[in-house]
Amino acid sequence: MFSNLIQRNPVTLVRLFSSIKKKLDYSKVPQLIETELEEEFMRGSGPGGQAVQRTSNAVQIRHIPTNIVVKYHGTRLLSRNREIARTLLINKLDELYNKEMSVENQRKRLEKEKSVKRHGKNDKLRRLKIEFKKNLESIKNGEEDYTK
Known part of the structure; x- marks a missing residue:
């Protein structure tokens, strides 16, 4: 049902609602140029037994101009690991080049604004409820007469 609203991030699972997604500016996200990448495949480690230890499905990508290195071995599939490693590299390059205007910082800022707005509404409702x-209570005690 919400599959189009969920962005899978290898570190965390993030749900982006369309209102936030529409406000993000993707125009400055850097594009990867294949000639600027150095890709290595190495043997994985960790849980998975022989299938993981025998195959070279861990990925290490180095962006030559900036010397940023990304290693990833989250799944058993080499193709999926390559996709995720490239996504992580794009995120790091975006953070390096665009700093405050990177997609991740934009998303955090929009979520914070949304949270502040929501807290303001909750405070207002709480005050109205107390009032x-x-x-x-004053009506029950007969202090004020609202029947007029």
Whole structure:
């Protein structure tokens, strides 16, 4: 149902609602140029037994101009590991080149604004509820007459 709203990130699973997604500026995200990449495949480690230890499905990608290195071995599939490593490299390059205007920083800023707005609404509702209860108590005690 919400599959189009979920962005899979290898570190965390993030749900991006369309209102936030539409406000992000992807125009400055750097593109990977294949000649600037150095890709190595190495044997994996960790859980998975012989299938992981025998195959070379871990990926290390180095961006030659910036010398940024990304290693990834989250799945057993080499193709999926390559995709995710490239996504991580793009995110790091975006952070390096665009700093405050990177997609991740934009997303964090929009979520913070949304959270502040939501907290403001919750505070207002809480105040109205307390005020309503006070008025209700005063009516029950007969202090004020609202029947006029």
